[in-house]
Amino acid sequence: xxxxxKKVDRNVDMTLWxxxxxxxxxxxxxxxxxxxxxxxxxxxxxxxxxxxxxxIATVYYPEEMPIVPVAYRGRPVLVRxxxxxxxxxxxxxxxxxxxxxxxxxxxxxxxxxxxYPDSYVLDGSRCIFCGFCEEVCPKEAIVMSHxxxxxxxxxxxxxxYTKKELLYPExxxxxxxxxxxxxxxxxxxxxxxxxxxxxPKE
Amino acid sequence: MANNQKNYxxxxxxxxxxxxxxxxxxHPATHGTVKFYLTLDGETIKDIDVExxxxxxxxxxxxxxxxxxxxxxxxxxxxxxxxxxxNVGYALAVEKLIGIETPERCxxxxxxxxxxxxxxxxxxxxxxxxMELGALTAFLYFVEAREYLWDLIESFCGARLTxxxxxxxxxxxxxxxxxxxxxxxxxxxxxxxxxxxxxLLLKNRIxxxxxxxxxxxxxxxxxxxxxxxxxxxxxGVPFDVRKSEPxxxxxxxxxxxxxxxxxxxxxxxxxxxxxxxxxIRIIRxxxxxxxxGPINVDDPMWRQPSKDDINSDMESxxxxxxxxxxxxxxxxxEVYHAIEACNGELGFYLVSNGSGSPVKCRVRPPSFPMxxxxxxxxxxxxxADLIPTFDMINLIGGECDR
Amino acid sequence: xxxxxxxxxxxVKIGFIVVLxxxxxxxxxxxxERKQSAVMQDxxxxxxxxxxxxxxxxxxxxxxxxxxxxxxxxxIPRGADRTLHTLAPIMALIPAILAFSVIPFGGTYTFGxxxxxLVIANLDVGxxxxxxxxxxxxxxVFIAGWSSNNNxxxxxxxxxxxxxxxxxxxxxxxxxxxxxxxxxxxxxxxxAKQDIFWHWGIIWHWPAFILFLACAVAxxxxxxxxxxxxxxxxxxxxxxxxxxxxxxxxxxxEFIEIVTISALCVVLFFGGHHIPFIxxxxxxxxxxxxxxxxxxxxxxxxxxxxxxxxxxxxxxxxMTIRWTMPRFRYDQIMKLGWKMILPLSLIWIFxxxxxxxxxxxxxx
Numbered sequence: 001x002x003x004x005x006k007k008v009d010r011n012v013d014m015t016l017w018x019x020x021x022x023x024x025x026x027x028x029x030x031x032x033x034x035x036x037x038x039x040x041x042x043x044x045x046x047x048x049x050x051x052x053x054x055x056i057a058t059v060y061y062p063e064e065m066p067i068v069p070v071a072y073r074g075r076p077v078l079v080r081x082x083x084x085x086x087x088x089x090x091x092x093x094x095x096x097x098x099x100x101x102x103x104x105x106x107x108x109x110x111x112x113x114x115x116y117p118d119s120y121v122l123d124g125s126r127c128i129f130c131g132f133c134e135e136v137c138p139k140e141a142i143v144m145s146h147x148x149x150x151x152x153x154x155x156x157x158x159x160x161y162t163k164k165e166l167l168y169p170e171x172x173x174x175x176x177x178x179x180x181x182x183x184x185x186x187x188x189x190x191x192x193x194x195x196x197x198x199x200p201k202e
Numbered sequence: 203m204a205n206n207q208k209n210y211x212x213x214x215x216x217x218x219x220x221x222x223x224x225x226x227x228x229h230p231a232t233h234g235t236v237k238f239y240l241t242l243d244g245e246t247i248k249d250i251d252v253e254x255x256x257x258x259x260x261x262x263x264x265x266x267x268x269x270x271x272x273x274x275x276x277x278x279x280x281x282x283x284x285x286x287x288x289n290v291g292y293a294l295a296v297e298k299l300i301g302i303e304t305p306e307r308c309x310x311x312x313x314x315x316x317x318x319x320x321x322x323x324x325x326x327x328x329x330x331x332x333m334e335l336g337a338l339t340a341f342l343y344f345v346e347a348r349e350y351l352w353d354l355i356e357s358f359c360g361a362r363l364t365x366x367x368x369x370x371x372x373x374x375x376x377x378x379x380x381x382x383x384x385x386x387x388x389x390x391x392x393x394x395x396x397x398x399x400x401x402l403l404l405k406n407r408i409x410x411x412x413x414x415x416x417x418x419x420x421x422x423x424x425x426x427x428x429x430x431x432x433x434x435x436x437x438g439v440p441f442d443v444r445k446s447e448p449x450x451x452x453x454x455x456x457x458x459x460x461x462x463x464x465x466x467x468x469x470x471x472x473x474x475x476x477x478x479x480x481x482i483r484i485i486r487x488x489x490x491x492x493x494x495g496p497i498n499v500d501d502p503m504w505r506q507p508s509k510d511d512i513n514s515d516m517e518s519x520x521x522x523x524x525x526x527x528x529x530x531x532x533x534x535x536e537v538y539h540a541i542e543a544c545n546g547e548l549g550f551y552l553v554s555n556g557s558g559s560p561v562k563c564r565v566r567p568p569s570f571p572m573x574x575x576x577x578x579x580x581x582x583x584x585x586a587d588l589i590p591t592f593d594m595i596n597l598i599g600g601e602c603d604r
Numbered sequence: 605x606x607x608x609x610x611x612x613x614x615x616v617k618i619g620f621i622v623v624l625x626x627x628x629x630x631x632x633x634x635x636x637e638r639k640q641s642a643v644m645q646d647x648x649x650x651x652x653x654x655x656x657x658x659x660x661x662x663x664x665x666x667x668x669x670x671x672x673x674x675x676x677x678x679x680i681p682r683g684a685d686r687t688l689h690t691l692a693p694i695m696a697l698i699p700a701i702l703a704f705s706v707i708p709f710g711g712t713y714t715f716g717x718x719x720x721x722l723v724i725a726n727l728d729v730g731x732x733x734x735x736x737x738x739x740x741x742x743x744x745v746f747i748a749g750w751s752s753n754n755n756x757x758x759x760x761x762x763x764x765x766x767x768x769x770x771x772x773x774x775x776x777x778x779x780x781x782x783x784x785x786x787x788x789x790x791x792x793x794x795x796a797k798q799d800i801f802w803h804w805g806i807i808w809h810w811p812a813f814i815l816f817l818a819c820a821v822a823x824x825x826x827x828x829x830x831x832x833x834x835x836x837x838x839x840x841x842x843x844x845x846x847x848x849x850x851x852x853x854x855x856x857x858e859f860i861e862i863v864t865i866s867a868l869c870v871v872l873f874f875g876g877h878h879i880p881f882i883x884x885x886x887x888x889x890x891x892x893x894x895x896x897x898x899x900x901x902x903x904x905x906x907x908x909x910x911x912x913x914x915x916x917x918x919x920x921x922x923m924t925i926r927w928t929m930p931r932f933r934y935d936q937i938m939k940l941g942w943k944m945i946l947p948l949s950l951i952w953i954f955x956x957x958x959x960x961x962x963x964x965x966x967x968x
Contacts, residue, residue, distance in 0.1 A: 003440050003442070003445045003446070003459055004456075004457070004458045004459065005440045005458065005459050005460075005461050006458040006459065006460050006461070006476065007460075007461055007462075007463065008460050008461070008462050008469065008472035008473055008475075008476055009472070010414075010462070010463065010464075010468065010469065010472065011404070011405075011410070014407065014410070018405055018407055018410075019407060021407050021408070022814060024405045024406050024407060025406070025925070025928070025929065027401060027405070028401065028402045028406060028928045028929070029924050029925065029928050031398050031401055031402055031928075032339055032402075032644045032924060032927060032928045033644075033924065035398070035643075035644050035645070035646060036640070036643050036644040036924075039643045039644070039646060040643055043643070043648075055646065056643075056646050056647060056648055057346045057349055057350070057646050057647075058646075058647050058648045060648060068356070069356055069357040069360070069378070070378075071356070071357060071358060071359060071360040071375060071378070072356065072360050072361075073360040073361055091523070092527075093522075093523065093526045093527070096526055096527045097269075097272065097526050099268055099272040099273075099275050099276065128275055128364065129361065129364070130274070130275035130364070130366045131360065131366065131374070132271075132272065132275075135374070135506055136506070136522070136526045138512040138513070138519060138522060138523075144360070179375075221755060221759075223755045223756075229839060230835050230836050230839060231836040231837065245759075245934060245935075332930065333836075334836035335836075335930040335931055336827050336828065336830065336834070336835075336836075336929065336930045336931030337928075337929065337930040337931075338641070338645070338927060339641070339644060339645050339927050339928060340930075342645035342646065342647065343645070343646070346645075346646050402928065403930065406929070406930065408828055408929060408930050408931070408932055408936075409930045411932075411933065411936055412930060412931075412932075412933055412936075584933060584934065584935060585759075585837060586831070586834070586837055586933045586934055587933070588837075589836050589837055
């Protein structure tokens with residue numbers, strides 16, 4: 001395959017216009033001024049209610065919350081099912097798959113023979129939010145929530161999450177389960193491309 | 203008269219000595235990842251000694267302790283400005299070792315993802331260069347563009363910086379449904395910011411004077427030192443792994459290789475500026491051409507089984523447990539595969555003995571050869587020239603020191 | 605013999621200038637620089653400091669910064685010259701404020717039988733005085749770099765002294781043409797002669813204005829001429845080793861210098877306190893129905909307001925330049941100063957002289 005080469009324009013001979021510093025300086029200042037006035041008007045209009053006039057990219061954090069997409073990987077949480085107990089069966093797959101080894105589980109057995117994690121410790125200071133635990137879990141018992149607030153502490157010992165802190169009601173995670181089932185793990189099956197709205201082939 | 207003597211040594215006669223000074227690691231220009239030991243004669247650099255290793259995290263050793271798939275999050279942290287590219291490079295190396303071919307759709311999505319990584323890497327690099335030359339507004343325009351791009355990346359892989367998106371034999375997830383439209387929106391915004399950035403800098407004589415004819419290197423020397431990527435292309439050598447050894451679907455895409463002529467900082471800057479345009483062009487083409495289909499290989503050995511399968515199928519479940527706990531068994535052998543990362547040729551050399559972890563995972567960092575050639579590029583120039591030269595080399599600590 | 609009333613008048617004027625510079629302009633300018641750059645760069649900017657929940661769009665950050673810096677440790681590095689290290693910021697700050705003493709911030713107004721001239725010291729050689737005083741600031745900067753016992757600070761000090769010395773020469777030469785035009789070195793007289801709009805400096809001397817502004821920004825060591833404190837090259841240049849209150853002094857000196865330069869521009873090129881097409885006497889006439897004293901007072905207030913507004917516009921221009929431009933290399937600054945601006949200003953002197961000789965430029 002032929003390599004299509006394009007030579008960049010070095011602009012070696014500057015025109016007198018460009019040599020004079022001042023004209024191009026003014027052109028540059030016009031750009032910054034344009035940004036300034038558009039943003040200024042936008043900020044003013046936003047104050048009086050025109051939210052869509054805003055042009056500033058900054059998220060104004062405590063007053064505004066960033067909107068995270070469904071695929072977002074936040075703090076890993078243990079799913080607490082409707083009957084109030086965790087879904088986890090302490091199989092230890094997440095422990096094995098975790099690259100920084102931040103999960104440690106001690107399994108236990110309920111009187112009816114069900115296995116459950118007697119202690120489930122996730123060291124938040126080691127977690128790298130890779131999502132492998134969620135990916136390998138056979139019971140959908142640990143998922144990456146959209147929880148990203150208050151993950152920082154002054155004391156590392158406070159970042160070690162025990163089972164009590166990790167449990168999260170199932171009903172708040174329904175969206176994430178949908179994502180998991182829909183995209184995450186049936187990906188090797190046939191999927192329709194979003195932009196080609198053709199009928200799936202048999 | 204002392205001046206008329208042949209071997210007149212100014213420093214000896216005037217009882218002065220060169221100023222020896224440590225630049226870095228805690229210096230605004232070195233980003234905490236490198237140290238220069240400079241010998242200055244006034245403002246002129248007489249000698250420079252580059253010390254790397256401040257961000258050494260034993261990546262290669264760490265890989266030997268992980269399963270094959272567990273290495274992906276670590277590769278994110280190599281070139282942290284373009285995490286997906288490292289993901290892709292590692293995945294392609296492992297797939298070459300196994301001998302599997304991913305489906306077409308997966309390849310296209312990988313190209314989209316890696317071009318987005320390249321965009322983010324170039325945005326960061328050019329913005330940082332502008333900032334270090336004092337143009338803070340230009341810096342923030344590109345950081346804003348990168349921010350929009352990261353929102354896009356976040357929408358399909360769930361994280362902004364440490365993507366962990368690619369898997370052996372496929373991807374973690376498909377693109378979201380509204381992806382082509384949101385991409386177009388973001389690209390529209392970014393092209394406007396690109397224009398502003400270009401207008402602020404590329405015609406400005408102050409910037410031109412700072413960049414032109416500084417830190418240059420000849421094409422022969424660049425080849426000898428093992429340059430690759432934009433720094434080599436700035437010398438006029440049209441070497442790009444995407445073209446010379448096409449991987450994924452790059453041979454089906456139409457894009458140009460921007461090259462410079464002199465190999466100085468300004469050429470490097472322009473080459474990167476142009477690559478941003480080319481990357482956007484590639485992504486637009488990919489979104490047009492992308493076929494339907496699966497995104498993972500349909501081989502139970504190399505993919506995560508679906509949750510439904512695990513719950514309903516005993517064999518799947520046992521296989522899944524074995525795969526996760528022992529690691530996926532990559533066949534014995536060794537392999538080298540290189541891709542075009544945003545700094546140049548990023549190569550992964552992997553050795554397997556058939557177990558669940560690699561015996562050796564060596565990375566060829568693209569910025570390392572350029573860093574080692576830094577002394578010959580800046581010796582004899584002014585202290586201020588070190589800044590753009592170092593920026594255009596784009597030493598990423600995580601990648602160079604590993 | 606100086607009378608008590610004269611003394612009070614001078615003290616009031618000094619108080620006004622000091623309060624305006626140190627109390628209003630310096631803190632507000634830090635806020636303006638932050639906020640203007642933020643809005644320019646599609647950001648929001650600092651707005652978190654609050655008193656009882658009132659944020660006043662970030663204006664309180666100036667106070668918060670001041671309080672923080674005052675209570676910070678005053679650090680003197682080992683091996684530094686303690687006396688000079690302490691003296692340097694004072695030597696940088698005082699000339700900056702002192703230069704304002706000859707700048708007229710209003711016209712001449714009569715109250716009863718007393719004439720009040722809104723300038724602290726009406727020197728005949730006001731222009732020369734400003735240049736003499738601002739060149740003293742070089743010592744502060746250079747001593748700061750030298751006494752810190754830090755290589756980066758030394759390099760910064762060297763760069764600063766070389767740059768400031770070179771640009772002083774050029775800055776002086778850029779306005780020689782103007783001085784020839786107005787045939788006076790007194791600031792008050794120059795302003796008085798700009799009573800008519802067509803006599804404003806900017807109309808006849810706009811090339812000199814561009815050259816003067818470039819020199820002035822270089823003198824003030826701000827981007828694009830900030831090689832002495834280039835953050836990415838020399839960490840922070842000559843004030844690398846300064847903290848706390850001494851750092852505030854350098855910082856304040858820089859902002860006051862911005863105001864001084866802008867004031868010089870206003871006085872020399874933009875007609876001082878004059879409103880275009882409205883002469884002072886006319887303005888006082890407008891309010892003559894209120895009585896002579898009150899008319900004068902109103903005219904005075906209007907004059908000072910106009911002066912400050914012009915000042916604000918020039919400051920805004922300077923800030924925009926600072927946020928738009930990249931930085932020169934050190935040798936390029938020298939080249940620009942000696943090889944471009946100096947010859948151009950000499951040519952301009954020649955052109956003005958020729959123009960006045962042939963009566964193309966009016967004598968006023």
